[in-house]
Amino acid sequence: GNSVTQMEGPVTLSEEAFLTINCTYTATGYPSLFWYVQYPGEGLQLLLKATKADDKGSNKGFEATYRKETTSFHLEKGSVQVSDSAVYFCALSTNTGGFKTIFGAGTRLFVKA
Protein backbone atom coordinates (compact mmCIF):
# COMPACT_ATOMS: atom_id res chain seq x y z
CA GLY A 1 0.00 0.00 0.00
CA ASN A 2 0.90 3.67 0.07
CA SER A 3 2.62 5.07 3.15
CA VAL A 4 4.90 7.84 4.37
CA THR A 5 7.50 7.43 7.11
CA GLN A 6 9.30 10.39 8.63
CA MET A 7 11.80 10.74 11.41
CA GLU A 8 10.48 10.93 14.93
CA GLY A 9 10.75 14.16 16.81
CA PRO A 10 11.11 16.35 18.50
CA VAL A 11 14.12 17.82 16.78
CA THR A 12 15.79 20.59 18.79
CA LEU A 13 18.29 22.92 17.10
CA SER A 14 19.99 26.19 17.82
CA GLU A 15 19.33 29.17 15.60
CA GLU A 16 21.37 29.10 12.36
CA ALA A 17 21.91 25.33 12.55
CA PHE A 18 21.40 23.06 9.52
CA LEU A 19 18.14 21.14 9.41
CA THR A 20 17.37 17.77 7.87
CA ILE A 21 14.07 15.95 8.42
CA ASN A 22 14.05 12.56 6.76
CA CYS A 23 11.06 11.26 4.82
CA THR A 24 10.68 8.04 2.88
CA TYR A 25 7.64 6.74 1.08
CA THR A 26 6.08 3.61 -0.35
CA ALA A 27 3.81 4.05 -3.33
CA THR A 28 2.68 2.40 -6.50
CA GLY A 29 2.66 4.50 -9.61
CA TYR A 30 4.04 8.03 -9.68
CA PRO A 31 2.97 10.03 -6.66
CA SER A 32 3.45 13.74 -6.08
CA LEU A 33 5.31 14.61 -2.87
CA PHE A 34 4.70 17.45 -0.44
CA TRP A 35 5.88 19.01 2.79
CA TYR A 36 3.22 20.73 4.89
CA VAL A 37 3.95 22.81 8.00
CA GLN A 38 1.77 23.48 11.04
CA TYR A 39 2.78 26.54 13.05
CA PRO A 40 1.52 26.77 16.66
CA GLY A 41 -2.19 27.53 16.76
CA GLU A 42 -2.60 27.39 12.98
CA GLY A 43 -3.81 24.87 10.39
CA LEU A 44 -1.49 22.91 8.13
CA GLN A 45 -0.22 24.81 5.11
CA LEU A 46 1.71 23.71 2.07
CA LEU A 47 5.44 24.42 2.32
CA LEU A 48 6.72 22.91 -0.93
CA LYS A 49 6.04 20.17 -3.44
CA ALA A 50 7.66 18.10 -6.20
CA THR A 51 5.73 16.31 -8.88
CA LYS A 52 8.24 14.00 -10.56
CA ALA A 53 11.58 12.29 -10.02
CA ASP A 54 14.57 14.62 -9.52
CA ASP A 55 12.31 17.66 -9.09
CA LYS A 56 13.38 20.01 -6.29
CA GLY A 57 10.72 21.88 -4.36
CA SER A 58 11.74 25.01 -2.48
CA ASN A 59 10.16 27.75 -0.39
CA LYS A 60 11.22 30.07 2.47
CA GLY A 61 14.76 28.64 2.40
CA PHE A 62 13.53 25.05 2.70
CA GLU A 63 14.11 22.54 -0.07
CA ALA A 64 13.50 18.87 -0.81
CA THR A 65 14.39 16.69 -3.80
CA TYR A 66 12.18 13.87 -5.12
CA ARG A 67 14.50 10.82 -5.15
CA LYS A 68 12.78 7.90 -6.82
CA GLU A 69 15.76 5.57 -6.49
CA THR A 70 15.77 5.90 -2.70
CA THR A 71 12.03 6.69 -2.39
CA SER A 72 12.90 9.71 -0.29
CA PHE A 73 11.95 13.38 0.01
CA HIS A 74 14.10 14.77 2.81
CA LEU A 75 13.48 18.35 3.97
CA GLU A 76 16.52 20.61 4.42
CA LYS A 77 17.27 24.18 5.42
CA GLY A 78 20.70 25.67 5.69
CA SER A 79 20.08 28.02 8.62
CA VAL A 80 16.99 27.69 10.80
CA GLN A 81 15.33 30.52 12.69
CA VAL A 82 13.25 30.52 15.86
CA SER A 83 10.22 31.25 13.67
CA ASP A 84 10.69 27.87 11.94
CA SER A 85 9.56 26.10 15.10
CA ALA A 86 6.57 24.05 13.97
CA VAL A 87 5.43 20.54 13.08
CA TYR A 88 6.45 19.37 9.61
CA PHE A 89 4.47 16.74 7.70
CA CYS A 90 5.67 14.81 4.67
CA ALA A 91 2.89 13.70 2.33
CA LEU A 92 2.20 12.03 -1.00
CA SER A 93 -0.72 12.18 -3.38
CA THR A 94 -1.74 9.11 -5.32
CA ASN A 95 -4.50 7.94 -7.61
CA THR A 96 -4.01 4.31 -6.62
CA GLY A 97 -7.22 3.14 -4.97
CA GLY A 98 -8.77 6.51 -5.66
CA PHE A 99 -7.27 9.94 -5.22
CA LYS A 100 -6.02 10.77 -1.74
CA THR A 101 -3.21 12.56 0.04
CA ILE A 102 -1.42 10.47 2.65
CA PHE A 103 0.53 12.10 5.47
CA GLY A 104 3.37 11.02 7.70
CA ALA A 105 3.16 11.27 11.48
CA GLY A 106 4.79 14.71 11.60
CA THR A 107 8.07 15.88 13.09
CA ARG A 108 8.10 18.64 15.68
CA LEU A 109 10.96 21.12 15.37
CA PHE A 110 12.08 23.39 18.20
CA VAL A 111 14.59 26.12 17.38
CA LYS A 112 16.33 27.82 20.32
CA ALA A 113 17.64 31.38 20.19
Next chain:
Amino acid sequence: EAGVTQSPTHLIKTRGQQATLRCSPISGHTSVYWYQQALGLGLQFLLWYDEGEERNRGNFPPRFSGRQFPNYSSELNVNALELEDSALYLCASSLGTGGLNEKLFFGSGTQLSVL
Protein backbone atom coordinates in the same frame (compact mmCIF):
# COMPACT_ATOMS: atom_id res chain seq x y z
CA GLU B 1 -10.66 35.93 1.95
CA ALA B 2 -11.85 33.47 4.59
CA GLY B 3 -9.95 30.22 4.96
CA VAL B 4 -11.37 26.83 5.80
CA THR B 5 -13.52 27.10 8.90
CA GLN B 6 -14.49 24.29 11.23
CA SER B 7 -16.95 24.13 14.07
CA PRO B 8 -17.08 23.52 16.90
CA THR B 9 -13.50 24.04 18.06
CA HIS B 10 -13.96 21.55 20.88
CA LEU B 11 -16.56 18.83 21.38
CA ILE B 12 -17.00 16.61 24.39
CA LYS B 13 -19.15 13.49 24.15
CA THR B 14 -19.61 10.25 26.00
CA ARG B 15 -19.27 6.72 24.68
CA GLY B 16 -22.15 5.64 22.46
CA GLN B 17 -23.23 9.17 21.56
CA GLN B 18 -23.08 10.73 18.10
CA ALA B 19 -20.87 13.64 17.09
CA THR B 20 -21.40 16.04 14.19
CA LEU B 21 -18.53 18.15 12.95
CA ARG B 22 -18.87 20.91 10.35
CA CYS B 23 -16.60 22.40 7.74
CA SER B 24 -16.89 25.35 5.35
CA PRO B 25 -14.39 25.30 2.48
CA ILE B 26 -12.68 28.25 0.89
CA SER B 27 -14.95 30.02 -1.57
CA GLY B 28 -14.57 28.44 -5.01
CA HIS B 29 -13.32 25.12 -3.68
CA THR B 30 -15.51 22.11 -4.49
CA SER B 31 -13.56 19.36 -2.75
CA VAL B 32 -13.58 18.69 0.99
CA TYR B 33 -11.39 16.18 2.78
CA TRP B 34 -11.62 14.89 6.32
CA TYR B 35 -8.64 13.62 8.32
CA GLN B 36 -8.27 12.21 11.82
CA GLN B 37 -5.17 13.29 13.73
CA ALA B 38 -4.78 11.04 16.74
CA LEU B 39 -1.88 11.60 19.09
CA GLY B 40 1.33 10.25 17.60
CA LEU B 41 -0.36 8.80 14.51
CA GLY B 42 -0.21 11.66 12.07
CA LEU B 43 -3.11 12.43 9.77
CA GLN B 44 -5.26 9.48 8.75
CA PHE B 45 -7.38 9.99 5.63
CA LEU B 46 -11.10 9.61 6.34
CA LEU B 47 -13.22 10.89 3.45
CA TRP B 48 -13.14 12.94 0.27
CA TYR B 49 -16.20 14.74 -1.09
CA ASP B 50 -16.42 16.55 -4.38
CA GLU B 51 -19.46 18.11 -6.04
CA GLY B 52 -21.72 16.60 -3.40
CA GLU B 53 -20.52 13.02 -3.87
CA GLU B 54 -18.29 10.80 -1.75
CA ARG B 55 -15.29 10.12 -3.99
CA ASN B 56 -13.01 8.13 -1.73
CA ARG B 57 -12.91 6.69 1.73
CA GLY B 58 -10.11 5.70 4.07
CA ASN B 59 -9.88 2.61 6.20
CA PHE B 60 -12.46 3.57 8.82
CA PRO B 61 -15.63 1.77 9.93
CA PRO B 62 -19.05 2.74 8.50
CA ARG B 63 -19.98 4.61 11.67
CA PHE B 64 -17.79 7.40 10.24
CA SER B 65 -19.90 9.06 7.58
CA GLY B 66 -20.57 12.45 6.15
CA ARG B 67 -22.06 14.50 3.43
CA GLN B 68 -21.44 17.55 1.32
CA PHE B 69 -24.10 20.16 0.79
CA PRO B 70 -24.90 22.11 -2.39
CA ASN B 71 -22.87 25.07 -1.07
CA TYR B 72 -19.90 22.63 -0.73
CA SER B 73 -19.83 22.76 3.06
CA SER B 74 -19.57 19.39 4.72
CA GLU B 75 -20.50 17.46 7.83
CA LEU B 76 -18.68 14.55 9.40
CA ASN B 77 -20.80 12.29 11.56
CA VAL B 78 -19.38 9.77 13.98
CA ASN B 79 -21.94 7.36 15.42
CA ALA B 80 -21.64 5.10 18.45
CA LEU B 81 -18.60 6.96 19.72
CA GLU B 82 -15.74 4.98 21.19
CA LEU B 83 -12.95 6.21 23.45
CA GLU B 84 -10.39 5.76 20.66
CA ASP B 85 -12.29 8.25 18.49
CA SER B 86 -10.82 11.02 20.63
CA ALA B 87 -8.67 13.01 18.23
CA LEU B 88 -8.30 16.23 16.30
CA TYR B 89 -10.44 16.12 13.17
CA LEU B 90 -9.13 18.24 10.34
CA CYS B 91 -10.99 19.41 7.30
CA ALA B 92 -9.24 20.53 4.13
CA SER B 93 -10.52 21.93 0.87
CA SER B 94 -9.15 22.20 -2.65
CA LEU B 95 -10.16 23.35 -6.09
CA GLY B 96 -11.31 19.83 -6.88
CA THR B 97 -9.35 18.98 -9.98
CA GLY B 98 -8.43 15.66 -8.40
CA GLY B 99 -4.96 15.86 -9.88
CA LEU B 100 -1.91 14.67 -7.99
CA ASN B 101 -0.69 18.25 -7.56
CA GLU B 102 -3.83 19.28 -5.73
CA LYS B 103 -2.93 21.69 -2.92
CA LEU B 104 -4.92 21.22 0.25
CA PHE B 105 -5.94 24.11 2.50
CA PHE B 106 -6.59 23.09 6.09
CA GLY B 107 -8.81 24.35 8.84
CA SER B 108 -7.70 24.48 12.47
CA GLY B 109 -9.66 21.39 13.40
CA THR B 110 -12.24 20.15 15.89
CA GLN B 111 -10.87 18.50 19.01
CA LEU B 112 -13.23 15.64 19.86
CA SER B 113 -12.98 14.15 23.32
CA VAL B 114 -14.91 10.99 24.12
CA LEU B 115 -15.33 10.28 27.82
